[in-house]
Structure formats: structure tokens, C-alpha cells
Amino acid sequence: MKTILVLTDLSKKAENASLYALKLAENLRANIILYHCFKVFRSVVLPETGMWPMDGYEDIKNESLVELKKLGDRLAKHHQHGNFKPMIQICNDMGDLGSNVHQLAEEKNIDLIVMGAKSDDIVSHILYGSETNAVLEEVKCPILFIPDQCSFINLKTIVFSVDLKKYYPKAVGFLIDIARIHQSQIITLHIGTNSDINPSQFVNMIQNVFEYTHVASKQIPGEDVGEKLEEFLLLAHPDLTVMVHHQRSIFGEFIPGSNSKKMLYRHKTPLLILRD
Numbered sequence: 001m002k003t004i005l006v007l008t009d010l011s012k013k014a015e016n017a018s019l020y021a022l023k024l025a026e027n028l029r030a031n032i033i034l035y036h037c038f039k040v041f042r043s044v045v046l047p048e049t050g051m052w053p054m055d056g057y058e059d060i061k062n063e064s065l066v067e068l069k070k071l072g073d074r075l076a077k078h079h080q081h082g083n084f085k086p087m088i089q090i091c092n093d094m095g096d097l098g099s100n101v102h103q104l105a106e107e108k109n110i111d112l113i114v115m116g117a118k119s120d121d122i123v124s125h126i127l128y129g130s131e132t133n134a135v136l137e138e139v140k141c142p143i144l145f146i147p148d149q150c151s152f153i154n155l156k157t158i159v160f161s162v163d164l165k166k167y168y169p170k171a172v173g174f175l176i177d178i179a180r181i182h183q184s185q186i187i188t189l190h191i192g193t194n195s196d197i198n199p200s201q202f203v204n205m206i207q208n209v210f211e212y213t214h215v216a217s218k219q220i221p222g223e224d225v226g227e228k229l230e231e232f233l234l235l236a237h238p239d240l241t242v243m244v245h246h247q248r249s250i251f252g253e254f255i256p257g258s259n260s261k262k263m264l265y266r267h268k269t270p271l272l273i274l275r276d
Contacts, residue, residue: 098134164195
């Protein structure tokens with residue numbers, strides 16, 4: 001892993017996610033890009049051109065860069081001597097968050113996106129509201145959501161909730177890279193009885209193909225995946241929860257009742273969403 005993109009609205013709550021990303025980057029030996037997407041209010045229409053003049057674009061952009069620089073300086077003070085020191089870059093732009101992040105992720109070869117998540121406010125759609133959905137729809141790389149007030153700790157236990165419809169080799173490979181560095185215990189969790197792959201086969205694939213032995217499986221009967229998953233997480237107390245986000249079309253539309261989307265509203269530990 002080389003580059004982590006951290007999305008921030010420059011609030012104190014978002015700064016917590018940035019600090020988590022810093023500590024993770026130290027372990028993964030990755031660099032960081034701090035990104036802020038800002039809005040500019042428009043004034044009256046000019047009849048002769050049909051254009052809407054933008055008020056204060058340069059001022060807002062420069063103010064955003066100043067705040068990003070301050071954030072980068074604060075993060076640098078939290079670097080622990082002796083660990084890998086991530087290079088911190090700053091970047092901002094105006095417009096739609098989902099589209100901007102998609103383009104930035106392609107241009108900068110982003111490996112992971114980190115953003116804050118508010119676990120106690122369903123109405124606000126986590127931290128960025130509907131823009132969180134836009135990022136999930138637009139971006140192809142993994143996204144790590146950090147709940148408010150969640151501090152980084154070594155990832156000793158990872159719960160990987162998987163439907164066992166297929167092996168998801170790319171997603172599993174990404175997860176193993178993180179787990180190997182932290183020597184994590186992975187628990188593959190399947191809820192329900194319908195699957196195309198046996199849980200033991202899935203574990204064997206991880207052990208044999210990816211040569212990672214710290215993995216076990218758990219199967220729980222039931223229909224309400226979200227409820228059963230939440231109950232298991234309360235018992236297991238993982239340091240990271242992982243899910244695969246499914247798309248039903250090339251347009252990235254959510255499957256109705258998407259479990260990954262539901263979990264964004266109520267998870268208490270970091271939640272990593274991998275692409276299908």
C-alpha cells in the first residue's frame with residue numbers, strides 16, 4: 001500500500017479520522033493525502049451569458065488550503081519517533097465530492113480512502129450525509145469509515161462478514177495485506193444458510209492461496225443479516241469490521257436494504273468496505 005486518501009470537512013470530528021489514518025499509515029508504510037471538497041455559493045444570473053458568477057472562489061480555496069496545512073502540521077506532531085513517517089500532502093477542490101474523489105483516486109492511484117463516520121446520527125448519513133453514498137457509488141477502491149471518538153489500536157481481531165457467494169480474491173488479498181502487518185486474527189462470518197461456498201472452503205482458500213493461517217470461520221443462522229451481525233460484533237469486540245459492498249448494476253446502485261449501507265449507521269468500530 002502506497003497512498004491513503006483522507007477526506008475531511010475540516011471539523012474536529014473529521015480530524016479524529018485523520019489521526020487514525022496517520023497511525024494506520026505508519027504501520028502500512030503509506031503516505032497520506034488530505035483532501036477537502038468545498039462549496040462556493042453563486043449569485044445572480046447574468047442574462048447575457050447565462051452563467052452564474054461564483055462569489056469568493058479564490059478566497060475560499062485559499063482558506064481551505066490554509067486549514068488543511070494546519071491539519072497536516074497537527075498530524076505531524078502525533079508521529080511516533082522510530083515508526084515510518086508518512087509524507088502528508090494536501091489537496092482541495094470545488095464541486096461534487098463523489099465525482100471529485102473518483103477522479104482523484106484514479107489520478108493518484110489511491111489504495112485506500114479514510115473518512116469519518118458518525119455512529120449515532122442516522123439522519124445526517126454519517127458525517128457527509130448523502131455525499132457518503134456518492135463516494136460509495138463512485139469510488140472503486142476500499143473505503144475505511146472511522147466512528148467518532150474512535151482511536152487507533154493494533155488490529156488484533158478482524159471480523160470479515162461475507163456472503164460466501166464467491167471467493168472475492170481481490171478483496172481478500174487487500175484484507176490479508178492489512179492483517180499480515182498487524183498479525184491479526186481474522187474471523188470469517190457468514191450469516192444464514194444459503195451459500196455457494198462452504199465456510200471451511202473459504203478458510204482453506206485464505207490459508208492455502210494467501211498463505212495466512214490466522215483465520216477461523218463462524219456461521220450464524222438467521223435471516224436478518226444486519227441484526228445478527230450487530231449482535232456478533234457486540235460479543236466479539238473486533239478492532240475492525242470488514243464487508244464487501246455489492247453493486248447490482250454498472251451504475252453502482254445499491255441493492256435495496258444493502259447490509260453495508262445499514263452498518264454505516266450503527267457500527268462502533270472502524271468499518272472497511274471492500275469492492276465486489
